[in-house]
Amino acid sequence: MNPTENLVKRLPTDMGGLPAGRVQQTEHELLPWEKRCHALADVLDYHKIINTEEKRRGVEQLGGDMVGALTYYERWIVAFALILFQKALLTPGELAKKMDEVGARHAR
Amino acid sequence: MIISDHHHDHDPGHPKTGDESMPGYYEIMETAVRELLVEKKLIGPGEIRRQIEVLDSRTPALGAKVVARAWVDPEFKARLLANGRAACEEFGISFYDDTQLIALENTDQVHNLIVCTLCSCYPRPVLGLPPDWYKAKPYRARAVKEPRVVLAEFGTDIPENVEIRVSDSTAMVRYLVLPQRPAGTDNFTEEQLAALVTRDAMIGVIKVNLDNRHTP
Numbered sequence: 001m002n003p004t005e006n007l008v009k010r011l012p013t014d015m016g017g018l019p020a021g022r023v024q025q026t027e028h029e030l031l032p033w034e035k036r037c038h039a040l041a042d043v044l045d046y047h048k049i050i051n052t053e054e055k056r057r058g059v060e061q062l063g064g065d066m067v068g069a070l071t072y073y074e075r076w077i078v079a080f081a082l083i084l085f086q087k088a089l090l091t092p093g094e095l096a097k098k099m100d101e102v103g104a105r106h107a108r
Numbered sequence: 109m110i111i112s113d114h115h116h117d118h119d120p121g122h123p124k125t126g127d128e129s130m131p132g133y134y135e136i137m138e139t140a141v142r143e144l145l146v147e148k149k150l151i152g153p154g155e156i157r158r159q160i161e162v163l164d165s166r167t168p169a170l171g172a173k174v175v176a177r178a179w180v181d182p183e184f185k186a187r188l189l190a191n192g193r194a195a196c197e198e199f200g201i202s203f204y205d206d207t208q209l210i211a212l213e214n215t216d217q218v219h220n221l222i223v224c225t226l227c228s229c230y231p232r233p234v235l236g237l238p239p240d241w242y243k244a245k246p247y248r249a250r251a252v253k254e255p256r257v258v259l260a261e262f263g264t265d266i267p268e269n270v271e272i273r274v275s276d277s278t279a280m281v282r283y284l285v286l287p288q289r290p291a292g293t294d295n296f297t298e299e300q301l302a303a304l305v306t307r308d309a310m311i312g313v314i315k316v317n318l319d320n321r322h323t324p
Contacts, residue, residue, distance in 0.1 A: 016225030016276065020249035023261050026240040033135040038237070039159035040142055043151050045205060052205070052279035056227045072228075072243060074134040081141055090144055098140035106130050 012064035013056075034073040041076060050083050058083045162204055166236040168307035170201055171284060174234060175310065176302035178211075179289045189213060192284060196234055203233045212275060213286045214312070219266045221259070221274045221312035222283040223251040229277035231284045235307055242311065252276060262313040285312040292318060 030038065044050040050058070058079030059067065067075060084090040131139070145151045174196055178185035188195040192209030203209075209231055212220035224230065225248050230238040241247050250258050255272045259265070266272055275283045287309045293301060308314045 013226055015245055015249040016223075017253045018245075018249040020246040023241050023246045023250070023258060024244070025262070026244070028240055030237070031135075033131065033138050035160055035163065036142065036156055037138050039156045039163060040138070040145075042159050042163075042204065043155045044145075046155075047151060049150060052207075052229070056279060059227065070134075073138075077134055077138045077141065081137060084141070084145075089148070089150060090141070094144060095137070095140055098144050099136050102131075102136045102139045102143070 011060050012067045013060045030073075037073045037077050040080065044080065049087070049089065050080060054083060055079060159204075163232075163237065166232060166234070168235050168305075168310065169302070170236075171231070171234040171307070171310045172302040172305035174199055174201070174284070175286055175305045176298045178286055179301055180298050185213075185286075188286070201234055205233070207231075207233070207280055207282045209234070209282050209284055210275070211284050211286050212273070212312075214288045214315075216270070216288075218271050218273055219259075219312065220283075220285045221251060221255050221272060222277060222285060223248060223274060224277040225249070225252055226276075226278075229279060229282055231282040231310075234284060235310060239307070259313060262308065264314050285310050287312075287316040290315075290317050 041050070041052075041055060044055075045052060055076065059075045061082070062070070062075060062079060066078070070078065081090070081095055085092055085095075142151075142156060146153050174188065177199065178188050184195065184199075187198070188211045192211040193203055193207070195211075196209060197203065207229075212222070214220055222231075224242075228238055228243040230242065232238075247258065252274050255274050256266060259272070277283055287305065289301070290304065293304070296304075304316050304318065306314065306316070309316045
């Protein structure tokens, strides 16, 4: 078997059947921004801007390192931003500028 | 503790910077994306808030009412098994997405379990948001491979002569387990029955039994 074959056959989010530890029965209340992020996903879906499958694929395309390092809703918001860039609905420059503006509001 | 569905054993939680008034990088990104979409009129200014209200209105109590109705009304149950979404809509539960719902009936011969191996697809219109463990690697990886062992970790022992069917959800097709009505509930009202039905029973990781009872 080619040593890279598994990378092709199994994308980072495709974990069905892999060995893993015990199920830890954890729960947490969503933080307000996480809930807004979830609502944003639904609203983007209603408007046919990003559907569920595009969102799932968007997270997958973040690649193993990012999927591994970011939390659930962190992955979502980054995936949304990248998909919106791909669809030319936002530009990276616009987002960077707006993030500076939002950050500056709180820095005061 | 908060866990997430990835390979590394670290706490991905929500780092506290010490300055609680300063949102983190990803929260700033969320705010920025949302505001840009509103400015560009791609979404309406109140839509996120209204959707949060919708999300808050969805809890496992809705699914529990559906299950209790199916237990007391064989015709409703037949409609639920034929078309889960249509039966829930008839029952007054709106679906705010394009998903279909398939209800899976547990019997003496078959025990059903639902999972989403690729992500976190879940019957949100009827159960609300999934628990963290449903989105985390151990459950997603192992439910399809060794369901009996996973069920045992939830304290659920399924006899060897009962088939376990694991259904893997997708973006378009979601599942809801219709648990078995426990013995000794012949005199229960529909409302009392609904109070026995928990979220985890509708995922299929536990059975409904009289010990599950919670105050309605």
